Amino acid sequence: xAAATGxxxxxxxxxxxxxxxxxxVRAVNGVDLxxxxxxxxxxxxxxxxxxxxxxxxxxxxxxxxxxxxSFRGEEISRLSPDKVxxxxxxxxxxxxxxxxxxxxxxxxxxxxxxxxxxxxNLFADAARLYRDRALTLLDRVGLREQAGKxxxxxxxxxxxxxxxxxxxxxxxRLLMLDEPTAGMAPNERHTLMALVARIAxxxxxxxxxxxxxxxxxxxxxxxxxxxxxxxxxAEGTPQEIRRDPEVHRIYLGYTKAR
Amino acid sequence: MTTSLFPWISNxxxxxxxxxxxxxxGMFLFLLSAGLSLIFGVTRIVNLAHxxxxxxxxxxxxxxxxxxxxxxxxxxxxxxxxxxxxAILGGVIEITLLRRVYRRDPTMQLILTFALxxxxxxxxxxxxxxxxxxxxxxxxxxxxxxxxxxxxxxYYLLVLGLSPLVAVGLxxxxxxxxxxxxxxxxxxxxxxxxxxGVDVSRLYTQVFAFGSWLAGLAGALAAPTVAVALGMDxxxxxxxxxxxxxxxxxxxxxxLISALVVGELQSFGILIFPGVSIVLPxxxxxxxxxxxxxxxxxxxxx
Amino acid sequence: xxxxxxxxxxxxxIALVLPLVLSAFYVVLLIExxxxxxxxxxxxxxxxxxxxxxxxxxxxxxxxxxxxxLLAQKAEWPMLAAFAAAPLVAAFGALIFxxxxxxxxxxxxxxxxxxxxxxxxxxxxxWTSLTGGDNGLLxxxxxxxxxxxxxxxxxxxxxxxxxxxxxxxIVNSPFGYALKAIRENPRRARFIGVNVRRHQLCAFVLxxxxxxxxxxxxxxxxxxxxxxxxxxxxxxxxxVVVLLGGMQSFYGPLAGAFGFKVMEWLISRWAPIYxxxxxxxxxIVVIVVLPQGFVGLFERRAWRLRPVxxxx
Numbered sequence: 001x002a003a004a005t006g007x008x009x010x011x012x013x014x015x016x017x018x019x020x021x022x023x024x025v026r027a028v029n030g031v032d033l034x035x036x037x038x039x040x041x042x043x044x045x046x047x048x049x050x051x052x053x054x055x056x057x058x059x060x061x062x063x064x065x066x067x068x069x070s071f072r073g074e075e076i077s078r079l080s081p082d083k084v085x086x087x088x089x090x091x092x093x094x095x096x097x098x099x100x101x102x103x104x105x106x107x108x109x110x111x112x113x114x115x116x117x118x119x120x121n122l123f124a125d126a127a128r129l130y131r132d133r134a135l136t137l138l139d140r141v142g143l144r145e146q147a148g149k150x151x152x153x154x155x156x157x158x159x160x161x162x163x164x165x166x167x168x169x170x171x172x173r174l175l176m177l178d179e180p181t182a183g184m185a186p187n188e189r190h191t192l193m194a195l196v197a198r199i200a201x202x203x204x205x206x207x208x209x210x211x212x213x214x215x216x217x218x219x220x221x222x223x224x225x226x227x228x229x230x231x232x233x234a235e236g237t238p239q240e241i242r243r244d245p246e247v248h249r250i251y252l253g254y255t256k257a258r
Numbered sequence: 259m260t261t262s263l264f265p266w267i268s269n270x271x272x273x274x275x276x277x278x279x280x281x282x283x284g285m286f287l288f289l290l291s292a293g294l295s296l297i298f299g300v301t302r303i304v305n306l307a308h309x310x311x312x313x314x315x316x317x318x319x320x321x322x323x324x325x326x327x328x329x330x331x332x333x334x335x336x337x338x339x340x341x342x343x344x345a346i347l348g349g350v351i352e353i354t355l356l357r358r359v360y361r362r363d364p365t366m367q368l369i370l371t372f373a374l375x376x377x378x379x380x381x382x383x384x385x386x387x388x389x390x391x392x393x394x395x396x397x398x399x400x401x402x403x404x405x406x407x408x409x410x411x412x413y414y415l416l417v418l419g420l421s422p423l424v425a426v427g428l429x430x431x432x433x434x435x436x437x438x439x440x441x442x443x444x445x446x447x448x449x450x451x452x453x454x455g456v457d458v459s460r461l462y463t464q465v466f467a468f469g470s471w472l473a474g475l476a477g478a479l480a481a482p483t484v485a486v487a488l489g490m491d492x493x494x495x496x497x498x499x500x501x502x503x504x505x506x507x508x509x510x511x512x513x514l515i516s517a518l519v520v521g522e523l524q525s526f527g528i529l530i531f532p533g534v535s536i537v538l539p540x541x542x543x544x545x546x547x548x549x550x551x552x553x554x555x556x557x558x559x560x
Numbered sequence: 561x562x563x564x565x566x567x568x569x570x571x572x573x574i575a576l577v578l579p580l581v582l583s584a585f586y587v588v589l590l591i592e593x594x595x596x597x598x599x600x601x602x603x604x605x606x607x608x609x610x611x612x613x614x615x616x617x618x619x620x621x622x623x624x625x626x627x628x629x630l631l632a633q634k635a636e637w638p639m640l641a642a643f644a645a646a647p648l649v650a651a652f653g654a655l656i657f658x659x660x661x662x663x664x665x666x667x668x669x670x671x672x673x674x675x676x677x678x679x680x681x682x683x684x685x686x687w688t689s690l691t692g693g694d695n696g697l698l699x700x701x702x703x704x705x706x707x708x709x710x711x712x713x714x715x716x717x718x719x720x721x722x723x724x725x726x727x728x729x730i731v732n733s734p735f736g737y738a739l740k741a742i743r744e745n746p747r748r749a750r751f752i753g754v755n756v757r758r759h760q761l762c763a764f765v766l767x768x769x770x771x772x773x774x775x776x777x778x779x780x781x782x783x784x785x786x787x788x789x790x791x792x793x794x795x796x797x798x799x800v801v802v803l804l805g806g807m808q809s810f811y812g813p814l815a816g817a818f819g820f821k822v823m824e825w826l827i828s829r830w831a832p833i834y835x836x837x838x839x840x841x842x843x844i845v846v847i848v849v850l851p852q853g854f855v856g857l858f859e860r861r862a863w864r865l866r867p868v869x870x871x872x
Contacts, residue, residue, distance in 0.1 A: 059751070061747075080750070080755075081747075081750040081751055082750045082751070082753050082754055082755050082756070085750070085751050085752060085753040086753045090751075091751050093747070093748070097745055097747065097748040098744075098745070098748065099740070099741045099744040099745055099748065099749075100744055100745070101740070101744055101808075102737070102740060102741065102744060106737060107741075109737065110734075110737045110738060110740075110741045110752065111752040113734040113737060113738065114738060114749075114752045114753045114754050115752065115753060118734045119734045119735060119737070119738040119754060119759070120734070120735055120759075120762070121733055121734040121735060122729065122730050122733050122735050123729050123730075123733055124733055124734060125732055125733070126732060126733055126734045126736065126737045127732065129734065166748070166752060167751075169752070170752055170753060304667060304671070355844065355848070358848050359847065359848070362847070363666070364666050364667045364670075365613040365666065365670065366847050368615070368667070368670060369796075369799060369803065369843060369847060370843070370844060370847050370848075372796055372843070373839075373840040373841075373843035373844045373847070374840065374844075375840070376836035376837065376839050376840030376843075377836070377837055377840035377841065377844075379836055380833065380834065380836045380837035380840070381837070383833060384833070492792075492793070496678060496792075499671065499674070499675075500675070503671055503675075507667075536682050536686065537679055537682050537683065537686075540675050540678050540679045540682065541679065543671075543675045544660070544672060544675045544676060544679065547660075547664065547668060547671060547672040547675065548660045548663070548672070551664050551668040551672075552668075
């Protein structure tokens with residue numbers, strides 16, 4: 001694990017015995033997770049393993065039944081999503097979630113306005129606020145030329161980049177990406193995740209993401225957590241996971257053994 | 259509110275009579291609201307024109323009674339024919355208009371049905387003129403009977419008797435016939451039903467016509483007891499909405515229970531809070547919407 | 561942007577000059593158009609910009625009208641004081657009702673807003689000692705210097721103009737951006753730190769405030785207030801106006817109010833019986849054929865939004 005230096009916390013996110021069930025289904029069944037600073041953690045598992053539910057529990061979109069979630073040492077188990085965001089967690093969603101009828105730059109500006117708590121201002125001309133900062137963010141994700149277009153007409157991949165820019169606008173310490181590359185062509189996926197890794201390295205961001213494409217996972221992730229039926233099946237470096245017989249057993253048919 | 263529908267709600271001292279009047283109001287409300295609930299349950303549209311269909315039923319009843327020969331059977335014939343007329347109207351409206359908006363968002367659908375209120379209202383005015391109509395009760399039911407010493411108009415026995423029959427009939431239709439099973443399936447999962455080869459759009463038309471039939475029946479039944487006049491649609495619509503929201507949009511049992519509750523609330527409300535009793539059903543509706551928006555027995559929607 | 565400023569200035573200039581050339585009858589019509597335009601624009605803050613469709617907005621119009629009338633008549637406040645306080649009453653009503661209403665969405669939102677409006681209507685109707693019940697309150701006139709049609713017209717223009725400026729600012733402010741974001745994607749809005757419910761409630765209160773202004777202006781113009789200012793059919797007026805004019809643009813409701821009132825006047829002159837029929841037909845046409853309203857016809861259809869994809 002990366003050693004703590006200076007004022008950086010060693011552990012950014014921690015869950016303890018997190019549980020959630022829907023009716024009779026145990027979607028998340030006692031998950032302990034520890035994400036250190038600077039980690040690029042992939043959460044993998046077959047469909048229904050509980051990955052998105054886990055995300056939703058952490059971000060406050062779902063109420064957990066038992067367990068705790070703490071972020072940078074502070075318990076966030078009972079906070080609503082908007083408060084979780086303000087604590088420093090950014091998130092993207094499984095289905096590309098942008099503000100479709102706002103322009104690309106307005107999308108980012110809105111996120112910035114909210115982050116700086118100016119969204120109750122009734123009189124300022126919002127179009128002029130945080131314009132430069134928004135353009136910088138768009139530059140980072142490669143969307144500067146599309147700044148004036150409505151978010152909804154962007155290609156799928158570009159919408160995901162926009163979502164990334166929106167999430168980054170809130171200056172998070174932890175970025176949670178739920179299937180960030182779903183629906184993309186393979187080379188697009190690598191490009192996007194490489195971008196994420198680069199931004200993370202540049203800004204000291206910790207990243208937690210779910211993913212189905214094993215190539216991407218092994219290329220980008222520093223550590224991998226494997227989930228199965230609501231539990232953590234295995235956890236370790238990509239090397240360790242690749243050699244783990246249990247993982248092979250579960251994933252037989254999902255990926256070729258290397 | 260409902261007092262205009264049942265002007266005879268007694269202020270008598272006997273609890274039993276109060277309960278009875280509440281019961282008859284409730285049964286009538288059920289008859290009125292069942293169609294609305296059914297239509298929502300299947301098509302997910304709140305048909306604001308439901309009150310208008312009720313009104314058309316009442317006017318058709320009045321018209322038929324005028325036109326048919328004056329023998330005692332005419333009343334019953336009219337009672338059968340009037341709702342059928344409304345059903346046809348409903349079917350036509352569904353085919354020509356509603357079909358186009360199923361995919362639109364619910365607000366647009368609501369506005370469309372609201373527009374129907376305006377159109378149907380004007381058409382009724384054009385056809386039948388602005389004056390009230392009155393419908394005479396059939397001879398057999400023109401008098402009153404004594405129940406526990408209090409006079410009780412015989413005609414309301416018809417409502418009291420018919421509504422449970424209709425309720426049972428509805429239950430039989432929905433739980434004992436194939437068509438009913440399809441309708442219930444449609445409330446749960448339309449797409450699946452379509453995928454199974456059922457002609458879902460025809461089913462929708464049938465459901466809408468059936469719901470309209472129920473509204474027309476309520477109107478026809480009410481015709482001899484109230485002033486058949488313009489404006490009865492708005493009155494009744496609000497009543498039906500209250501009942502259906504409280505009971506749960508789309509739930510039959512919910513509508514039944516809710517109708518009875520609202521009926522008793524009206525009946526006792528007049529005794530206990532005379533000035534304010536009119537507000538009680540709305541207040542209850544507001545409370546239900548605040549605490550449990552999908553009603554007592556409805557299904558939470560996402 | 562410059563083009564619209566020019567157009568607005570021209571429109572304003574015309575508006576200032578009109579009473580000098582038109583007869584009193586038309587000036588009255590203009591006043592009523594202005595009131596309808598403000599009501600519809602306030603309503604559109606919620607509908608077009610906030611994505612919340614209220615079926616009971618007449619409540620706030622009525623609260624504004626009745627508050628103005630009651631304060632002026634029974635409490636004997638000077639008209640301007642009553643006029644200033646009335647929208648606050650409406651805003652307060654919006655706060656109370658809105659607190660419960662914004663917890664719901666879509667159909668239930670509409671139904672609860674309708675229920676509250678009907679409760680208010682029933683209270684007004686029944687509380688005869690205070691509100692005059694079905695007879696309403698009469699002799700609600702402005703002071704002498706505003707009593708002529710022309711004078712009241714300029715007053716209306718001033719008030720409505722200021723309100724439009726304020727609403728325009730709000731829509732383009734950070735508050736407006738966040739509101740639009742909530743309309744587009746509430747879940748995403750939450751995850752940029754916006755407290756969705758609180759924001760929507762604020763929008764609701766603002767909308768109620770300006771609806772109250774419209775009500776107050778109308779009260780003194782009409783000289784009387786009646787319970788059916790709160791009846792649910794009145795709630796549909798701003799809805800129709802917005803649909804006619806287009807809900808996505810700020811000036812859509814203004815255009816819609818113009819068209820609506822002119823049509824209402826024309827039809828009422830020729831054959832008043834047909835007005836609801838006409839209105840209903842127009843509504844149906846607009847819904848079935850023109851989702852963007854008539855103004856939408858003239859806007860560029862250059863952008864066609866991609867359907868939401870990305871499902872597994």
